[in-house]
Amino acid sequence: MDETGRGGVIAIAAKRSSSAPGGLRQSARRSPNAQSGRRSANTMPKGLSSVVRVLPSDSSECHLGSFIDYTVNGLVVGNIYALLAVGLALIFGVANLINFAHGSVYTIGAYIGWACITCLHTPLPVTMLIVIAACGLVGVIIERVGLRPLQGSARIAPLLATIGISFVLDQLVQLVFSPDPRALPSELPNWQIAIGGGTIGALDILIAGIGLLSAAVLFAFLRFTKLGWAVRATAQDREAALQMGVDVNAVNSAVFAVASALGGLSGLLVGMYYNHIDPAMSFQATLKGVVAQVIGGVGNVPGAIAGSLVLGLIESYGIALLGTTYRNLFAFVLLIAILVWRPNGLFGGRAGTQAEPLTGTFIAPSRPLRVPRPALWMLVALAAALPLAIPSPYVLQTLTNAWLAAMLALSLTLMAGTAGQISLGHAALLSIGAYASALLALDLNVPTLLSVLAAGVVTGALGTLLIFPAFRLRGHYIAIATLAIGEIVGLVILNWESLTRGAIGVTGIPPLSVFGQDIYSAQAVYWLCLAVVIGLALLQMRLLGSHFGRTLRAIRDDDVAARCYGISLDRYKALAFAFGGFGAGISGAITAHLFSYLNYETFNSQVSLSALAIVILGGMGNVLGAIVGAVALVGLPEIFRVTTEYRVLIYGIALLLLIRFRPQGLLGTV
Amino acid sequence: MSEREDSGLVRHLGKILAAAAAWAFLGAMVLPAAQAQTSGEPVLIGVSGPLTGQNAQYGAQWKKGFDLALEEVNGKGGIKGRPLQYVFEDSQADPRQSVAIAQKFVSDPKIVVEVGDFSSTASMAASPIYQRAGLVQFGFTNSHPNFTKGGDYMWSNSISQADETPRLAKYAADLGLKRLAVLYLNTDWGRTSDKIFIDSAKGFGADVVASEGYQPDEKDFRSTLVRVRDAKPDGIVLISYYADGALIARQVRSVGLTQPIVAIGSVYSPKFIELGGEAAAGVYTESNFFPSDPRPEVQSFVTKFRARYNEEPDDFNAVAYDTIILLAAVMNQYGTDRKAIHDGLGLIKDVPSVIYGKATFNPETRRVAGAGAVYLVVKNGQFELWDGKKPGS
The missing domain is CATH 3.40.50.2300 (Response regulator)
Structure with missing residues (x-):
């Protein structure tokens, strides 16, 4: 994996001259005897990162000094995560919802702050108040317009709505302020305190203060005030709270206002901290906030702060051990470990009961649209004849993309819809399949047809193995776990350079070929992908009609009852994932051969999210729905292409309207 | 259309009015002037690049460089009297979208050369399509060592x-x-x-x-x-x-x-x-690019850029500008046929360039060497x- 141990170890015999805290600026000044450091390696190793590890051989003081610095740095960044995690925890605690729009509000806060400081020249306290008020208002609007109408619909609907809202908000910010990063200068005095070899500044302390203060205020509010009790009552049982005369809507509105105000404020502070804001900063913010609050215990406000600090520390120590590119790997492995061993979080304790549904309320129950068999065959015939009628390679390529997305959606609709295991990291399966097939074809000269099939098998096996630890989780937790597993796969691909070629990516992947005949033309590729989709769809329909499909639906609808009937949950989930992994792996493999180039970002988390959107659009568990959804969601952005800049905005709004008015999807859930 | 698109965007909140007014004024000035000297069917360059998503700022930087270069080219009579224009398709630097765009461009006979994409992920996924169709893919930001090895239709003036x-x-x-x-x-x-x-x-x-x-x-x-x-x-x-x-x-x-x-x-x-x-x-x-550089190519670019956008140009602006000037020179000298552009890139010598001074391709590597700095x-x-x-x- 990484060759740190072999080549690049440098033993520095020199004593660290000064790591005393007194030397604020000078402390890390290079020591004059540093040159006596002896290089034991004559060449630099090929390992990706951590090319050099420093072994301070005779100086334990140096060890300790660095350790203190790593700790301080971990706490500094954890401090930043805490501001985000508190808001997320609050919303999860009450609305039982991972708010994917939280990062967008954070971005909005940063930009409002920027506008105040650079245009209105407001002093910092005023800026903070404006940001708090404006973002609180944004929160109220999100709740009122985006989420309240979804009450009573399936639990997945608000989750998706927040994703749609985040698309819309990010895009609006980008349209108004341009995508260029901007400087957000801090107005705080520029004094620094030396700790260890580094320093912390006024802003660090302000961020910590606001994080702790807001957690304390929230804690007191929830515990000691009447409205706080109402909030907690709503969190525990919405209907019961309603019957006891709690104005549930007002409570939700208040919670979103508070959480969003905090989110916006953190955007402002973090923007000032880095002197850098850009419209793309929201996704990472949401991701880290979610990880931090899961570590601390989902919905647990004080836990969110502690979890953030733990996350910051683990990341920092991870960098110390292996290098910068391993930071997120440590973060997500920690997340998985917490989910598996302590799903209530490190600080959840006994009180954190799982409010996850026992029965299938995660999926909107509905009667699926019955499509008569002759009509289905007509559709297939139409699709097959299309290249003859419309020879435009652009249309065919777009539809080929749709078929490839449909393969992924079939796999996801089986896992999420039929088996009830929502996956937010499905793109990882594409990556595994793509790399498997590309490397088999390139390194072992396996014929592409064979390598694609082998990639399907490898993906099925590896995917099931990776998800296996998460089988005991339910609902939101499995969504978070799969999100993390997806990120882990990407990071392993990036760091395992000897196998995957790391950041350089795999180039020169041979095109698909059947019996020595290369498949190049848009028509041929179209037919091939269509055939694979139809084959997989038929197989999946057959499976769903069998006892296997019934068993999966039983697990989805009531896993306790299913277990009482003697169903081995793990075995059936594993079978579903193996079959789903096979289809997704094939899709990834074909994509790799079409693109001829592949790197760890080819299938990123956006792909996972759009796969989920396809499945929802078509109707969870609905085979035909997955295909129709893929054609719609791949086709729509192409149709909106004329409107370039506004395209993602329109896409987001369309998604929101769909979730609002047809949560069971176009063709209904099965 | 491309000339005016930027005019609607609000760049700095505090300068909304001033900026909008200035831009609208410039846009109005520029277009008739350009059209006065060119006529007939426009010569189209297909651009595949990010206008939305994570890398959207780079697409925005490109546009500024492109628009400035087009103004200059069309002011001097375009491509043998025909106006030079570009079609910018937003790929979000996503390979799935760049391949669809590639198919769109190669099947549109009006597109004579393609420029972009931004990331190597997006560019190199589309390379096989351009190569097979015989449309030059000019990846001017693609420094990936394997980009031009994708085929003889992959060219780049990105600094190696x-x-x-x-x-x-x-x-x-x-x-x-x-x-x-x-x-x-x-x-x-x-x-x-x-x-x-x-x-x-x-x-x-x-x-x-x-x-x-x-x-x-x-x-x-x-x-x-x-x-x-x-x-x-x-x-x-x-x-x-x-x-x-x-x-x-x-x-x-x-x-x-x-x-x-x-x-x-x-x-x-x-x-x-x-x-x-x-x-x-x-x-x-x-x-490779420094506004105070006394070379005339640099000075003329910087002066025009400042006048039009009221800001300092950067590397991305410069290389985007260079690309259009270069392609226009190739088309004026060797024709606007797809094959002619491919051949012309290998033949053309010493095109004035902000980055290189004078740009000449090595026909083997299909890259330009010798950027000054x-x-x-x-x-x-x-x-x-x-x-x-x-x-x-």
């Missing part, structure tokens, strides 16, 4: 890492630095540069004592910098873009490191100084030519 990185190593050596710590953007570009840098630094008698890759979305570098510190370097080398380079420069100072910073030319942007604040002061960098240092809130003073002296 084999050119630029040894120069950075030499600059570090000229500054008297012997023990270097490298922080590089962990992409194909950064990774390639890092490898070349380590080798060439050795040639100049400097050792690379630490080499740390980081992810493009990384914001916090404090812990990374502790690793750097513990390697006891006497200089820190950044292989970064301006946004992440500025973030690192700030944090280098706040963790108490005082070593001089030498950064690769990609940080050369007014944004680097804006984002880096005080920490940008004293950062050494080199650039200047040594720069950040001083008084701007980039200035290096005065030859070594740090600490």
Whole structure:
């Protein structure tokens, strides 16, 4: 994996001259005897990162000094995560919802702050108040317009709505302020305190203060005030709270206002901290906030702060051990470990009961649209004849993309819809399949047809193995776990350079070929992908009609009852994932051969999210729905292409309207 | 259409009115003037690049360079009297979209050459389509060493890492630095540069004592910098873009490191100084493009850019501008047939270029060699030519 141990170890015999805290600026000044450091390696190793590890051989003081610095740095960044995690925890605690729009509000806060400081020249306290008020208002609007109408619909609907809202908000910010990063200068005095070899500044302390203060205020509010009790009552049982005369809507509105105000404020502070804001900063913010609050215990406000600090520390120590590119790997492995061993979080304790549904309320129950068999065959015939009628390679390529997305959606609709295991990291399966097939074809000269099939098998096996630890989780937790597993796969691909070629990516992947005949033309590729989709769809329909499909639906609808009937949950989930992994792996493999180039970002988390959107659009568990959804969601952005800049905005709004008015999807859930 | 698109965008909240008015005025001035001299069916360049998504700012930078170049080309009679225009398709630098765009372009006979995409992921996924269709894919930001190996229709005038990185190593050596710590953007570009840098630094008698890759979305570098510190370097080398380079420069100072910073030319942007604040002061960098460069190509570009956009041009603006000027020269000299453009790129000599002075392709590698460069240092809130003073002296 990484060759740190072999080549690049440098033993520095020199004593660290000064790591005393007194030397604020000078402390890390290079020591004059540093040159006596002896290089034991004559060449630099090929390992990706951590090319050099420093072994301070005779100086334990140096060890300790660095350790203190790593700790301080971990706490500094954890401090930043805490501001985000508190808001997320609050919303999860009450609305039982991972708010994917939280990062967008954070971005909005940063930009409002920027506008105040650079245009209105407001002093910092005023800026903070404006940001708090404006973002609180944004929160109220999100709740009122985006989420309240979804009450009573399936639990997945608000989750998706927040994703749609985040698309819309990010895009609006980008349209108004341009995508260029901007400087957000801090107005705080520029004094620094030396700790260890580094320093912390006024802003660090302000961020910590606001994080702790807001957690304390929230804690007191929830515990000691009447409205706080109402909030907690709503969190525990919405209907019961309603019957006891709690104005549930007002409570939700208040919670979103508070959480969003905090989110916006953190955007402002973090923007000032880095002197850098850009419209793309929201996704990472949401991701880290979610990880931090899961570590601390989902919905647990004080836990969110502690979890953030733990996350910051683990990341920092991870960098110390292996290098910068391993930071997120440590973060997500920690997340998985917490989910598996302590799903209530490190600080959840006994009180954190799982409010996850026992029965299938995660999926909107509905009667699926019955499509008569002759009509289905007509559709297939139409699709097959299309290249003859419309020879435009652009249309065919777009539809080929749709078929490839449909393969992924079939796999996801089986896992999420039929088996009830929502996956937010499905793109990882594409990556595994793509790399498997590309490397088999390139390194072992396996014929592409064979390598694609082998990639399907490898993906099925590896995917099931990776998800296996998460089988005991339910609902939101499995969504978070799969999100993390997806990120882990990407990071392993990036760091395992000897196998995957790391950041350089795999180039020169041979095109698909059947019996020595290369498949190049848009028509041929179209037919091939269509055939694979139809084959997989038929197989999946057959499976769903069998006892296997019934068993999966039983697990989805009531896993306790299913277990009482003697169903081995793990075995059936594993079978579903193996079959789903096979289809997704094939899709990834074909994509790799079409693109001829592949790197760890080819299938990123956006792909996972759009796969989920396809499945929802078509109707969870609905085979035909997955295909129709893929054609719609791949086709729509192409149709909106004329409107370039506004395209993602329109896409987001369309998604929101769909979730609002047809949560069971176009063709209904099965 | 492309000429005017930007005019509606609000750039700075405080300058809405002034900016909008100025832009509308310019747009109104420019278009009739351009059309007065050109007529007939426009010659179309297909651009595939990010206008939305994570890399949207680069697409916006491109447009400014393109529009300026088009204004100039069409002002001088376009392509043999026909107006030159581009069609910008938003790919979000996503390979799934860039392949669809590729199919769209190759099947549209009006598109005579393609420019882009931004990332190598997106460009190289589309390469097989362009290669088979015989449409030149001009990846002007694609420095991936394998990009032009995708086929003889893949061309690039992006500055080759084999050119630029040894120069950075030499600059570090000229500054008297012997023990270097490298922080590089962990992409194909950064990774390639890092490898070349380590080798060439050795040639100049400097050792690379630490080499740390980081992810493009990384914001916090404090812990990374502790690793750097513990390697006891006497200089820190950044292989970064301006946004992440500025973030690192700030944090280098706040963790108490005082070593001089030498950064690769990609940080050369007014944004680097804006984002880096005080920490940008004293950062050494080199650039293929420097507005105070007395060369006439540079001066004419900078003057026009400032007049039109009221801001300082950066590297991306310059290379986008260069690309259009180059393609226009090829078309004027060798014709607007797809094949003619392909052949012309290999034949054309000494096209005036902001980056290269005079650009000529090596027909084997399909790249341009020999970009000139200047040594720069950040001083008084701007980039200035290096005065030859070594740090600490």
